[in-house]
Amino acid sequence: MEERGYRHHELDALAAYALDALDAPEQASLATHLATCAACRHALSELRLAASLLPYSLCEVEPPAHLRRQILAAARRTLQAPPRE
Numbered sequence: 776m777e778e779r780g781y782r783h784h785e786l787d788a789l790a791a792y793a794l795d796a797l798d799a800p801e802q803a804s805l806a807t808h809l810a811t812c813a814a815c816r817h818a819l820s821e822l823r824l825a826a827s828l829l830p831y832s833l834c835e836v837e838p839p840a841h842l843r844r845q846i847l848a849a850a851r852r853t854l855q856a857p858p859r860e
């Protein structure tokens with residue numbers, strides 16, 4: 776399928792790439808292609824924008840009090856990484 780200059784399977788791969796969901800070999804292969812293909816870089820930038828907006832498409836729901844306590848307790852038990860430089 777041809778759609779705006781790139782094939783459908785490439786669009787699927789780009790969407791997975793935008794979500795950081797490809798395995799390492801697929802990611803490397805697509806990164807190589809992106810270096811030489813402006814159309815795919817443009818599509819990727821649009822997909823990344825769409826992915827960045829996904830959290831805002833969800834309804835906000837107040838978590839049950841017990842769930843909040845469990846999450847905070849788990850966070851206290853979890854070794855925290857040092858802040859990034």
Ligand SMILES: [Zn+2]
Nearest residue numbers: 781812814815
């Ligand atoms: Zn391309």
